[in-house]
Amino acid sequence: MQTRTQEIGVGLFLLAGLLALLLLALRVSGLTIGEQKDTYKSYAYFDNIAGLTVRAKVTMSGVTIGRVTAIDLDRDSYRGRVTMQIDRQVDNIPVDSTASILTAGLLGEKYIGISVGGDEEVVKDGGTIRDTQSSLVLEDLIGKFLLNTVNKDSSDDK
Amino acid sequence: MRHVSLLERIRLLGRAGLDVLAAAGRSVLLLLQSLLGRSGAGRGGQLLVKQLYSVGVLSLPIILVSGLFIGMVIALQGYNILVTYGSEQAVGQMVALTLLRELGPVVSALLFAGRAGSALTAEIGNMKSTEQLSSLEMIGVDPLKYIVAPRLWAGFISLPLLSAIFSVVGIWGGAMVAVDWLGVYDGSFWSTMQNSVQMADVINGMIKSLVFAFVVTWIAVFQGYDCDATSEGISRATTRTVVYASLAVLGLDFLLTALMFGDI
């Protein structure tokens, strides 16, 4: 009798534990099995990738279509090279599309947004998106803003 | 008080050092002798079930309640800070990452040391003082295989599962506070969480939890097996289990965190 209830208790405990692990994997970390298979690789070069991190999302019209898998410096052009894995389903990105580094909210994380171009030719596996817009650097912006104000003040004085 | 010469002090220090080394040696021996080789008594499965019950199932209530409250508190605190930056939907991410990477494994290990670890030490110490262990030996059953091994395995299995349950309940509690009470939008709560939590976070948390399970159970069982077989000795051993296990968990947590997340 007693062993029976114990065994049932232990069985439920093991079940609950495994279920919890499964929940953590699927619901919380959003793991989808076989994710790597149906993607293709493409590159984009930026003058400044400041703030962009590996695993950042790649979006088109606000829909996530891929992830950044690597960031490194191109030795010849001194530009940052971003490697992206794009979903295989989205295989019709025109080569003259623009990749921009955007910010979610004012202080949120950086991600890449792709705005569609008009070319017939599409980006292939291992291809490059040429048209890029670099990260918005807040410090530069503030610097420009200050400079403008100073210039304006000095012209007002005249 | 009697005067103690410098040489005597040095001798005492050396004595203490040797004692620590000897205890470490005995604990390794205990581990190897109980886990290696065939189990003597044959009824391993039944013994393991019994221990899983007393070590795992009986720890569930405290794990469930603590997990729920900790998740709720993180959500509440996180919301109050994040709402000033207008990014309160990130509370889901915050709750999940905090629980998976740190609080889940660490707090459940600390609770486990207090609930199950101390009970293990007291139980084995009691068996020693009432000569049940000697008696087993005389019946021709190795107490390391019959008493110690199933308890070690039960601890190794239970804690990682308990810590997963802890995290899930905590995230659920966090969602309850954030979504139902504070009005964070349900969809963005879960999507920011899923976007930021990697499978690596879950796996790293589980690795931590496995390490903690190993260390806490080992300490608890060793302290019980090695204690002075008196009621005073048992109570001291129980205290030592909780103190040593907690310190080991916190120290190892830093070490593991540095190894796993240090170079990001």
Add this chain to the structure above:
Amino acid sequence: MNTDSEYAVELKGITFKRGERTIYENVDIRIPRGKVTGIMGPSGSGKTTLLRLIAAQLRPEKGEVWVNNLNLPTLSRSDLFNVRKQMGVLFQSGALFTDLDVFENVAFPLRVHTKLPEEMIRDIVLMKLQAVGLRGAIELMPDELSGGMKRRVALARAIALDPQILMYDEPFVGQDPIAMGVLVRLIRLLNNALGLTSIVVSHDLAETASIADYLYIVGDTQVLGQGTPAELKESSDPRVLQFIKGTPDGPVPFHFAAPSYSEDLLGRR
């Protein structure tokens, strides 16, 4: 050495130390086969240690422990467990497994070491419990038993596998006169009925002398005296006489070894 020698256990030149304290120094003890041998001595003289040496739960610093033609200190851990199946020990507290009831306690050695069918285990357990007069207590848990009953259940468990050697660790301590009488009778009865070799470690002189065929008196790291109870009563050794008569001071000093009293009181500032 041959197995059928008249001695079931032989200790040869045993030296045992606990920390820096010497418990035994070059001691020889021989336990005759099929008899009840009493080992007596004042509390703290290491009688229980002697039992643990025979059971190889402790290892002597020097010397040999021969049981059934085997020198125990040289055996491996797993061989020891095999030898121990032929020995039973009745521990001071009984040492029943607190999470098992009386039946399961007695059945435990059978379940572990034999593959007997359940009915046969039941029959054996009932027989052993009948022998100690506790067949009615079969469903009780150990904490529902009195001290004397615990010891009797433990005795039933110790004889479950029909050992050749049965050791009793202070079986009479803390027993009321009736329980004591029951135990004394049981020890003698079992020894004769099962053809056991019994070793009784005790400091209760009258009870032990009444059942033992042969007595050893140990103390002060040595064997102080040996012989049949009658011989020992006639002994002229002052240390043996002190123990038998129970005088507080004598060759076995009243005072624990200490520096000189006056020096201790006056010598320090």
